[in-house]
Amino acid sequence: MRTVYLVFRREFAGYFSTPIAAVFLIVFLGMATGLTFFVASFFDRAQADMSAFFLWHPWLYLVLMPAIGMRLWAEERRSGTIELLMTLPVQPWQLVLGKWLAAWVFAGLALLLTMPLWATVNYLGSPDNGVIIASYLGSWLMAGAFLAISAAVSALTKNQVLAFIGAVVVGFLFVMAGFDLVLSAVKPWAPQIVVQAISSMSFIGHFQRITDGVLEVPALIFFVSLIAFALWLNVRILEVKKAA
């Protein structure tokens, strides 16, 4: 675990040693609150809840999480430091986990900075705080899933732009998995069970169940397993690239 922590610490500090952290946090907070107040009309709804805030998270993360995940491996490949890292006496999974944790905690920090909104809702009314806590947790896990996907895609290339685009495309498929846009491409030929399997991968579907305050556990399990799978894939990609 010491190795994982060392990788985590270096990577996490890396966000703050460049303007990336500041730019990301400003953009994230700006967009998250902008969408909540102006697009979802937070005040006009006159409801003491935060659904107008969480509603946008899948879309927000679709673009912003690849932006913080794209550098994780592509940057190492481009600069050659991956040769240092992969020739240290450590296991690849320790590197993969450490890097992903750094990005995930960073995303958590961004989420934490939106807490004043929660305080405001509590000041204005009496929301169901249990649902809000579950929503924050769900949102963070969903961010983790986007990041694990971004990290795995990032391990494929030394080009950060490609890593970003690839992660957005894969993320988009997961976000839209429950919608006709994706399903209609599969429906005509695939058996019903495949169509159902694909639609059950929907980020929006799972996240909505969490923010609605129903059926939280299966949705949480979904995001955790997806994270585990993407991290495993990341390790495999690193190993296969060695032999390529």
Place this chain on the structure above:
Amino acid sequence: MTLVETRGLVKRFGSFTAVNDVSFSVQRGEVVGFLGPNGAGKSTTMKIIAGFLEPSSGDAFVGGHNSRTDALAARKRLGYLPEGAPAYPDMTVGDFLEFIAAMRGLDAATTRKRLGILVDRIDLAEVWNRRIEALSKGFKRRVGIAQALVHDPDVLILDEPTDGLDPNQKHEMRELIRELAPEKAIVVSTHILEEVEAICTRALIIARGEILADGTPAELLAKAPVSDPDRQRLVKTTPLEDAFRHITLEQAGA
């Protein structure tokens, strides 16, 4: 004592064969120079020994440990300077070296002791708190050497350690390698011939992925043809350069 050994190393990238049946061994106390034209397979061979790439067939051993099946044990005994001396540009020299030491599992006391020695020997004190992105090429290369030496390994694989250094820095780097040599097995790649004469106890000439010659610099010199007096007048070449050209061009059928 054999510290580095390769047996029938082959590496293909698609249909391109970068390394073709490379076998050699390096004993403690030897400094072996990998000599060859650009794209000869020097770096690829080094990457395989370091465990960054897996060979298509054949095996590499570091301190008796297979770099593929017993990778962690092999890597513990190895210090590796990749081509271009990559390092994290956003870290300071001190943070970077401490990070590498910690990742190698050194405890705080050992780290302090080792870094103390290296800072003195490699002259890093004045840049200790500077970010790596702000360093000159010479200092960057020295940081790369320092990270390879942090754990005092038996085996050093140095890919073009003097590339891009000015003559004084080159001289210092060669002094350092010579000083380390008796305790370790060192493999150095270069395309600078004078370097081989200056520091290597043995040279391997590699071209198109194959070892063409293996011997002491003096033995290689013996293979040089008698210099063509006409050419001698136009371009001044050293005997070793003639030997190198003779061996590598002969294989190409030129």
